[in-house]
Amino acid sequence: MMWTVMAVVAALMIGHAMPQISQWRNFSWFERWLDFLHYQLLLKPSWQNAWGLLVCIAVPALAVGLLVHWLDGFFAFLVALVTMLYTWGPRDLDLDVNAIIAAEGIEAKETAAKALYEEGQPVSLDGPVVVAAVFESALTRWFAVLFWFLLLGPAGALAYRLLYLQVHHKHEMALPEGLQTAAGRVLNAAHCPPAHLMVFSMALAANFDKVVQVWRDWFNQGGLRFDYAFLANAATASVASELADEAADADDGPSSAPALLELRDAMSLAWRMLLLWLAVLAVFVLAGLVN
Numbered sequence: 001m002m003w004t005v006m007a008v009v010a011a012l013m014i015g016h017a018m019p020q021i022s023q024w025r026n027f028s029w030f031e032r033w034l035d036f037l038h039y040q041l042l043l044k045p046s047w048q049n050a051w052g053l054l055v056c057i058a059v060p061a062l063a064v065g066l067l068v069h070w071l072d073g074f075f076a077f078l079v080a081l082v083t084m085l086y087t088w089g090p091r092d093l094d095l096d097v098n099a100i101i102a103a104e105g106i107e108a109k110e111t112a113a114k115a116l117y118e119e120g121q122p123v124s125l126d127g128p129v130v131v132a133a134v135f136e137s138a139l140t141r142w143f144a145v146l147f148w149f150l151l152l153g154p155a156g157a158l159a160y161r162l163l164y165l166q167v168h169h170k171h172e173m174a175l176p177e178g179l180q181t182a183a184g185r186v187l188n189a190a191h192c193p194p195a196h197l198m199v200f201s202m203a204l205a206a207n208f209d210k211v212v213q214v215w216r217d218w219f220n221q222g223g224l225r226f227d228y229a230f231l232a233n234a235a236t237a238s239v240a241s242e243l244a245d246e247a248a249d250a251d252d253g254p255s256s257a258p259a260l261l262e263l264r265d266a267m268s269l270a271w272r273m274l275l276l277w278l279a280v281l282a283v284f285v286l287a288g289l290v291n
């Protein structure tokens with residue numbers, strides 16, 4: 001729908017121009033909703049599975065979906081815009097990467113780099129590891145939200161973000177173990193389609209042969225499956241290839257430490273991929289495939 005496309009573009013522009021909007025992304029209401037369900041429903045073993053997960057997420061997502069369905073025109077656009085702004089991020093990826101680059105000293109850089117890693121993950125400034133962290137963040141902050149928004153509308157974007165919170169903020173959510181396991185499996189499956197599209201756009205925006213070879217190697221190890229390890233491998237191979245080409249063209253060698261060069265190139269590549277997604281979306285609109 002046209003309002004969906006307009007909401008995506010407007011949300012990206014507003015979010016980039018006003019990074020402080022991340023402070024508005026508060027999901028404490030979802031914690032209260034889960035607390036209510038916890039005592040009413042989720043303590044029963046029969047609900048500690050995909051059905052219980054569906055209840056947790058479907059009710060708020062369905063409410064947004066029905067609201068968009070009942071509204072039309074400008075008001076539907078407003079709901080889509082607010083939902084996109086709310087589910088994007090929640091932190092600004094550019095700011096997090098720039099904070100690492102600007103930090104002085106290893107300890108300061110490692111402290112800044114914590115923003116790229118999930119809770120409990122070891123923090124590393126090693127080039128391939130930090131590149132993988134950038135693209136994992138790009139997946140969860142940008143591309144997965146955008147994919148499910150375009151596929152299922154605002155309800156899809158909200159459902160994805162709530163699912164992500166259940167898995168990666170489990171201490172705040174305090175869900176039963178069975179429900180946590182189900183949420184982890186569903187989230188992994190939800191990441192696979194946008195991850196594949198990310199790699200395809202990465203191939204078009206960077207070294208096509210390198211990226212396709214990484215994806216082919218992953219496929220040959222077990223066929224299509226709910227696993228997106230190929231994303232990190234393709235990203236590190238692509239960034240390494242681009243930096244090797246730059247080094248070959250440079251007369252006086254690299255101007256920054258290798259890890260910082262890899263960070264900058266990874267962020268640049270992520271932006272090129274996002275712009276490619278938006279360009280393809282614009283073509284679909286102009287061709288009448290999205291109306």
